[in-house]
Amino acid sequence: MKALERLLVIVALGVVPEAITAPDTAWAKSPVVVELFTAQGCASCKQANRLIAQIAGRPGVIALTWSVDYWDYLGWKDTFAQPEFTARQRAYGRRLGPRDVYTPQVVVDGSAQVSGDDADGVEALIRKAEHSHLRQPKIRILSGRRVKVGPAETGKGTADVWLVRYDPHEQDVKVTAGDNRGAVVVHQNVVRQLVRLGTWTGRPKTYKAPDAEEKGLNTVVIVQGIRGGPVLGAADGKTP
Numbered sequence: 001m002k003a004l005e006r007l008l009v010i011v012a013l014g015v016v017p018e019a020i021t022a023p024d025t026a027w028a029k030s031p032v033v034v035e036l037f038t039a040q041g042c043a044s045c046k047q048a049n050r051l052i053a054q055i056a057g058r059p060g061v062i063a064l065t066w067s068v069d070y071w072d073y074l075g076w077k078d079t080f081a082q083p084e085f086t087a088r089q090r091a092y093g094r095r096l097g098p099r100d101v102y103t104p105q106v107v108v109d110g111s112a113q114v115s116g117d118d119a120d121g122v123e124a125l126i127r128k129a130e131h132s133h134l135r136q137p138k139i140r141i142l143s144g145r146r147v148k149v150g151p152a153e154t155g156k157g158t159a160d161v162w163l164v165r166y167d168p169h170e171q172d173v174k175v176t177a178g179d180n181r182g183a184v185v186v187h188q189n190v191v192r193q194l195v196r197l198g199t200w201t202g203r204p205k206t207y208k209a210p211d212a213e214e215k216g217l218n219t220v221v222i223v224q225g226i227r228g229g230p231v232l233g234a235a236d237g238k239t240p
Contacts, residue, residue, distance in 0.1 A: 030139070030233040031062045032129040033222060036116050037089045037105045040078045041071035043179040046186070048104030048116030053170065053188035061126065062220055062236045064166055065190045068103060076178030080190050088194070091228030110224050110231040137200070139221050139235035145209040147221050149233075152202035159200045160226050163209050165193035165217040192217055 036052045038045040049065070056063040067080035068089055086101070093101045096113045104116025109129045114121035138150035149161060171187045192214055197207040200223055209219075224231045 030231075031060050031236060032126055033109050033220075033231050033234050034061055034063045034122070034126060035066060035107045036064070037066050037068055037085075037101070037103055037107070038116065039068050039071040039081065039103050040173055040175050040185050041074045041076040041178045041180060042103040044117060045104040046180070046183065048106070049186050049188070051116065051119055051122065052106075053186060055122075055126075056168075056188045060130065062234055063189050064164060064220065065187055067187075067190065068101070070101070071103065071178075074178040076175050076180065079173055080187070080192070082194070084194050085191065088228065095228055110229060137202075137223060137233050139223065139233050141219055141221060141235055141237040142206075145211070147197060147207045147209055149200050149205050149207070149221075149223055151204050156202050158226055159223050159229070159232055161197040161200050161207060162222045162224070163193075163195040163197050164191055164220040164222060165212055165214075166191045166220065167214075167216065168218045169216070197221075 034052070034055055036048055038049055052063050052065055055061055066085040066088065067078045067082075068086040069078055069081035069083060070086060072078060072081070089101050089105065092107050092110070092113065093099050096107065096111075105113055106116045106122050106125070107113045108122070108125040109132075111129070112125050114125055116122070136153040140148040140150075142148055147161070147163065167190045171190055173185045173187065175181060175183050175185055193212065195210055197209065198205075218236065220234060220236050222231060223233045
């Protein structure tokens with residue numbers, strides 16, 4: 001393929017300018033999304049938190065830590081938990097099981113779940129996702145608080161477009177009550193903001209992103225089936 005023809009194909013697929021000189025495989029698939037549901041009041045979550053911290057720097061993987069609030073009754077109010085994070089986990093539970101949510105739980109690409117303290121199980125799901133079929137769509141996080149989702153490569157359907165903002169820094173929280181009293185709980189890639197940008201139906205569409213609620217956060221855009229369906233595509237970048 002001539003250079004100009006290749007450039008036109010790349011632009012049509014929605015690749016960011018920095019990726020134009022990358023190999024043809026650069027956009028073969030979007031990153032694998034690994035989501036940990038955890039709580040500072042969960043005595044068995046510390047190991048899972050450390051596992052996610054190790055995974056967080058891996059190329060081709062987006063690792064997110066969601067703090068849930070249903071263990072607060074044990075005496076410690078989780079400092080990062082938000083009700084909508086628990087709602088996200090419950091949506092996965094209705095699809096993937098078990099219906100009774102638990103921590104620590106890891107969900108990979110919205111398609112499979114495993115206990116967060118099962119390092120081998122988590123790794124197996126990541127490897128399976130890495131070797132999955134070509135996924136869609138292409139996503140670009142643009143300046144001016146805009147997000148562009150490209151066309152579907154195959155098939156039709158409806159999906160949700162989610163904006164996730166997380167803190168990429170390690171955060172250590174000393175717990176002074178509840179089951180983890182006296183322990184320091186390590187966190188990595190803690191989600192601080194979750195916003196549904198709208199619906200995607202397979203046609204190219206640009207969405208406006210809200211302002212970040214805090215400084216220093218990274219942005220992830222996730223396109224996935226409605227009501228906690230499989231992840232169709234994801235992009236990780238600077239906060240628009």
